Amino acid sequence: MTSPIQSLSKAVTVNDNPFMKPMEWVSLALLAGVVLVVLPLALDGFRLNLVGKYLTYAFVALGLVICWGYAGILSLGQGVFFGLGGYCMAMYLKLEASSVENTKIQSTPGIPDFMDWNQITAIPWFWQPFKSLPLTLLLVVAVPVAFAFLISVAMFKRRVGGTYFAIITQAIAAILTILIVGQQGYTGGINGITDLRTLHGWDIRTDSAKVILYFVNGGLLIGCILMAQYVKRSKLGRILVAMREKEDRVRFSGYSVAGFKVFAFCLAAAFAAVGGAMFTLQVGFMSPSFVGIVPSIEMVIYAAVGGRLSLFGAVWGTLLVNYAKTSFSESFPDLWLFGLGALFIAVVLAFPNGLAGLWREHVEPRLFRKAKGLTPTPTPVLPAHGAPAE
Amino acid sequence: MFGEYSLADLSSIFVMQGFAGLILFSVYVLMALGLAIIFGQMGVINMAHGEFMILGAYVTYLCSGFFQTHLPSLFGAYFFIAMALAFLASGALGMLVEWALIRHLYKRPLDTLLATWGLSLILQQAYRSIFGPREVGVELPSWMMGSIPVTDSIEVQINGLFVIAVTTVITLGVALLIYRSRFGAQIRAVMSNRPMAGAVGIDTEKVDRYTFGLGCGIAGIAGSAFTMIGSTGPTSGQLYIVDTFLIVVFGGAASLLGTIASAFSISQTQSTLEFFLSGSMAKVLTLLAVVGILMLRPQGLFTLKVRR
Amino acid sequence: MAKDISDTENGLRSPLRRKLLMGMAGLPALALMPRPSFAAAPPTSAVNTTGLAVTDTEVTVGILHSATGTMAISETGSIQAEKLAIAQINEAGGVLGRKIKVIQEDGASDWPTFAEKAKKLLVNDHCAAVMGCWTSASRKAALPVFEQYNGLLYYPTFYEGLEQSKNVIYTGQEATQQILASLDWVHKEKGAKTFFMIGSDYIWPRTSNKIARKHVENVLKGSVVGEEYFPLGHTQFNSVINKIKLKKPDVIFADVVGGSNVAFYKQLKAAGIDLSKQTLLTISVTEDEIDGIGGDNIAGAYSCMKYFQSLKNPNNEAFVAAFKKMWGEKTVIGDVTQAAYLGPFLWKMAVEKAGSFDVDKVVAASPGIEFKQAPEGYVKIHENHHLWSKTRVAKALPTGQFEVVYESPELIEPNPFPKGYQ
Secondary structure: OOOHHHHHOHHHHHHHOOOOOHHHHHHHHHHHHHHHHHHHHHOOHHHHHHHHHHHHHHHHHHHHHHHHHHOOOOOOOHHHHHHHHHHHHHHHHHHHHOOOOOOOOOOOOOOOHHHHHOOOOOOOHHHHHHHOHHHHHHHHHHHHHHHHHHHHHHHHHOOOOHHHHHHHHHHHHHHHHHHHHHOHHHHOHHHOEOOOOEEOOEEOOOHHHHHHHHHHHHHHHHHHHHHHHHHHHOHHHHHHHHHHHOHHHHHHOOOOHHHHHHHHHHHHHHHHHHHHHHHHHHHOOEOHHHOOHHHHHHHHHHHHHHOOOOHHHHHHHHHHHHHHHHHHHHHOHHHHHHHHHHHHHHHHHOOOOHHHHHHHHHHHHHHHHHOOOOOOOOOOOOOOOOOOOO | OOOOOOHHHHHHHHHHHHHHHHHHHHHHHHHHHHHHHHHHHHOOOOOOHHHHHHHHHHHHHHHHHHHHHHOHHHHHHHHHHHHHHHHHHHHHHHHHHHHHOHHHHOOOHHHHHHHHHHHHHHHHHHHHHHHOOOOEOOOOOHHHOOEEEOOOOOEEEHHHHHHHHHHHHHHHHHHHHHHHOHHHHHHHHHHHOHHHHHHOOOOHHHHHHHHHHHHHHHHHHHHHHHOOOOOEOOOOOHHHHHHHHHHHHHHOOOOHHHHHHHHHHHHHHHHHHHHHOOHHHHHHHHHHHHHHHHHHOOOOOOOOOOOO | OHHHHHHOOOOOOOHHHHHHHHHHHHHHHHHHOOOOOOOOOOOOOOOOOOOOOEOOOEEEEEEEEOOOOOOHHHHHHHHHHHHHHHHHHHHOOOEOOEEEEEEEEEOOOOHHHHHHHHHHHHHHOOOOEEEEOOOHHHHHHHHHHHHHOOOOEEEOOOEOOOOOOOOEEEOOOEHHHHHHHHHHHHHHHHOOOEEEEEEEOOHHHHHHHHHHHHHHHHHOOOEEEEEEEEOOOOOOOHHHHHHHHHHOOOEEEEEOOOHHHHHHHHHHHHOOOOOOOOEEEEOOOOHHHHHHHOHHHHOOOEEEEOOOOOOOOHHHHHHHHHHHHHHOOOOOOOHHHHHHHHHHHHHHHHHHHHOOOOHHHHHHHOOOOEEOOOOOOOEEEOOOOEEEEOOEEEEEOOOOOEEEEEEOOOOEOOOOOOOOOO
16 A cells, blocks of 8 residues: 555655554554444444544544644644534535425525524525535535635745644634624524434434444544545655654755645644534534634644544544543533643643553553564654754 | 714714723733733743633632721722732742643643643633632722713723723833843843853743743733723633733734734724624624734734744 | 453464553443433333333433533523422422422533433433523524424523424513513603614524514614624623713613623723613623622613512512522522523423323423412413513612512513514
8 A cells, every 4th residue: 555655755765654554554443443333332322423423523633633743733723624514514404404395484485594583585695505415515625625725825824833823723713703603694693503404305313314424424534544644654744744843944955834734734624624514414503612712622632632643542532531521521510620621731741642642652662572573663752841842 | 974973972982982992902901911921921822811810800809808898998999909919819820830830841832722721721610619600799999980071971981091000000010120120131031042041040940930920910910900891700711812812912922012012903993893883793803804914924013033 | 451461461462452452542432331221111101101201209300401611600590490499399299299300411501412411311311301401502402302302391591582392391581572561661661762782792682682673663663773792702892882872872772691791781880871860771681690790880770581589479489588598598599590490380280281291291281381379470381382471670779689660561472483573
């Protein structure tokens, strides 16, 4: 499984850079086994749907591994892309749910209920493309990526630094939330787009549909992991790391730093958008509360807990944090916020490489000592102190 | 647009609106000043800034309760004591946080963001456990309420004047401290070249700690002052955080003057737009303008050339 | 897990084993396995033919509010009221001879969580009824779940209307009920002709203001001289206060919520707008909100609600006393808290009228149910699942309580889809 880029760089990398190391294949198989076999067998429909919802956040965490862990761009606005993807999907589903016979009590039948309440009598132009499923599926990814492109090109061309970028993305999340809430005639306002029923005639609310959607979601997640892995292992991934460590040197070597950064950011946005669309399908609605600053930052913590350099870690991190959130917030609501806060601090101070780092630093060496046949391959690890300067 | 009003009306709108803008300006400066020191000078992204402000507000709340029950005769003056205590409480907490948390992270500015976000969650929950989830009402001395009529149609809010006065004093104090005092010289030395500053005998760790404490303390004063105009609850601090960061970033992080200029331009834009448009749209347009300008001019309004 | 490691000690020395160990990270997910659900009552029971959690001695009811997050401030009162009502019902012998057992879930101020927990309460716990939701967003998120699994929700908040579901009983007022009579009152009593509307920017204030505007313009023949919206959490109102000063409206009509509320009234007072001279009518301030605003800052404003803690009637006095006994002397009771208190009683009466816990039968029995012991006075369930109720206007006092100055003479018919107001 060698890519064209890899074969180009064969001279330097020889066998050092296969698509996936054996260990990673096992990680993948394990993840796929747990997500696609163990959990569906072990959980009832209700809890499986819950896991499905968590896994949609894992898409965002995956994107953050590429864009934050590898390229060093911390975005505090991933909720924007998650939300845009989700809204695109929700618009299609809402149009389908607002058929003339479903909405005949409205003063204008055939348009979404919230438009009717706001005296809008025709479907606005930017809703029109969402009447078609293929176009919707395209736009689910295209709209957020285009938006990410717009934001990032302007900023990276002008070499906006890491912290600045984080704050600006945060402001964008705030702006978009205010806009969505304020323009309720077009967006459903603070209630979001609710009461979604069918996808191209297929009822997404039934238990069997939820199970199918869970598997689609799991499959897409694995697909995204493979894609991220491809990027990570390719020469591109190495340039991203090089940029993170010493941006100027990469620039002086003749690379277009801005171009690579834009790519990483757009890829992360695309992942987030897929997650958002799957979220809408599984949960059955979309609302501005997933667009704002707080969810965006929480998504960063998923990646951080899992290990900002590990694709698989990001998925485990997402599952772990959300599981903890659900179970702790039920039994000890007060302790939960203390716990979440402490988790943020602990991850930063003590375990900057998250679960994956703990695994590598503590479990792996011991195993290798016993298994003398294998030598551990050096894996990227952020030093606990004095990691890349800005 | 102005046709429906008389000339006298127009001039009083002009004056009052200018005054409203000035109050907003003072509020913004006060909000941003502490952060400008912490983020601008030290490069630490303190997401818990709002929570340090609310700590000041809670201190004021406790003070007002204390004075009402124990020293009712001095109630009129309690606010000044409350502000001093707010400064000390937030400053002390800030120094503690710097020692326990921030000093390990100076080389990883993005990580300070995560850690301080965690800190803000912990503080919010702590306020909730201690003071309850509801907003608390802070009793103000009666002289601080109401307004002074200047003409028939122009009135000046006393608490607005108070905020302006507090902001002026604090800003001047900070400017003197940073640009005229020995400690200020040390801060600037450490921030522009840490190893060199250490080499000439400055205790850089101590300077860091006091600088962070100073920034947090100013946040405490701001929170205390804002009990006059805003709400005091466990999550009230969150309301300020985006605005505050944008002001500091827009001003060009490392410059105090920049922060003031940026607070001025943002507050005037917002206050003017709010008058002519709906509040929501004014907010969106202001934020968009700021983000747009930052995309074109990422270094902010003013920049200081420093080694990074 | 430790055993696994020793078992494989001499086994395959491959990365596989390490990866299996890495899978430990996924272990907590195993704990997601279904918890034992509460025993469903035998379907033979005459009162329960649909598999609800009803036994010979108990019936399970869910409470679904935010105990954590930003909405906890508001929803705590509703939880307290519902628990009080259920305790009182149990003390009086329960429902159809069965004690009510409560399962409380936390919506955590997060709308999908409401949908999730609603589903848990219905699917896992088979609750016969659920008292819950507070914001419209949480109700909208949970509503499809209640409709899909045929649950029964008692929703306490006054809200914007535009909704009617078979599976929901709305115990708060919809917008026309709350607003119209009070506008008539302020028009008649204060001769109000011009109105300035200011609200937080989301669906409830916008819909309420729309209804108010239509009423002012079409019925009262007055005019709206300004309509302003601010983002949720906005704290700077000086510009809009200047506008108000300039327009000199007869009435400020306010529906600002949350932290913005506090900032708005403080700045209004500081700007020298004296609420004893300038009429201000709000539909978003209850006793709960005054706690944070401070009684001094809002004294003189008029609030329109269906319930105020200071109502003088024996029902209310007993209710307030019982509430304070259970939850402490310092607690205040706002409109929504009282509406939440009605839920369990309305459900009990409907169950007893139907002679069954089955949701369909309870729903069918609900219209026409009368509750004469309600703290707000007599209420009745309308065919559209909202309550007939009176509306009241009260003046805020510096103590944080309200003094009722007007009460609609008749019960007002709920009208969630008002013709001519959309």
